[in-house]
Amino acid sequence: MLQHLGVQALLDLDLRLGEGSGAALAWPLLQSACAILREMASFASAGVSEKSTPVVA
């Protein structure tokens, strides 16, 4: 069904209970995604150097 819809699920924990149990278990991941957008510092604001060109000897 997921293949037909062309989508990928977040969790793969062999759940087969239904009731919304899997949706509830995945909910903190949605909250994390939003928290990261809202609260994480940027390279500039945190003063962290960005990617450099590696010079492998």
Add this chain to the structure above:
Amino acid sequence: MTPLNTLANLHNPALHSKLQAAIDNKTKPPGSLGRLEALAVQIGEILGTDKPVLEHPQMVVFAADHGLTAQGISAFPADVSWQMVENFLAGGAAVSVLARQHGLALTVVDCGVNRDFLAGLPAGTQRPGLVVRKVAGAEHGTADSSQGVAMTPAQCEQAMRNGMELVRDLPGNALLLGEMGIGNTSAASLLLARLAGLDVELCTGAGTGLDAAAVARKCEVLRKVLALHADAMQPLDALAAFGGLEIATMTGAVLQAAAQRRVIVVDGFIASAAVLVAHALQPFVLQRCVFAHRSGERGHEFMLQHLGVQALLDLDLRLGEGSGAALAWPLLQSAMNSCCSIWAYKLC
């Protein structure tokens, strides 16, 4: 190294049966909560009770620098190690955000970052959330493992002892592993190649974001490092040869946490490398470990296979810091809550 007490086999058939029976009695078809059920049983066995409660979870981020970065094996400059430590302390990193979200106490351990985080502060000043555990002679990070050993045996032992002492005094019964160190995927790849006997190409990935050509060059650097230390076959010899200080400190932390029957939540490739070393010393350490996620870093799936374990999440994460361990934490809480609080049929 001081001889380690042998870790006990936690398996307790009576407790296992009791936990399984409790779960099977819940208001759901048997087995329908899938791997959450096995997780609940595992946590019960670690904590030694059929009514487990996870308390005061501790996220510890082990940070250090790597001399091998002189060989250009990372996409980011080595300064990012200390800059990210400051970012952790300021609360702006991914693990800071996720630790706040899930109520995890966050401690950053300077195991050998090339920076004095207490510079300019009055002697004896502490910085909240930071613990400084630099190893004598390795205050700025490991030596370049392409030229000699990354750590002397004494430095490696000191780092491990630091990790043990640090965990011994932590509150709670759960330790979540995080790390920071530019160049540390190289150390983890080297440990995997040596301790699992795999070709280094299977163990070498993009780290913070190398392109394919740079990964190939990194792999050749690592191949030479392995050849230079061909005699470092024993776990502690390999750890000293390849580093890093954060992995050695984390290895000590894992052994101590295991001895205290804490639930150890293992993050990605680097944290798993510390568990790989700990497992080579004390096989029963794995009984205490919950593997949070399968990293997108090449090599991690082979490491998990070598250890014979399955991770909870598979979200193509490759950040480290403990971000995957923090993301998996609610699943441990859910396993506990469903194990302990779904109505049992017999009570309804």
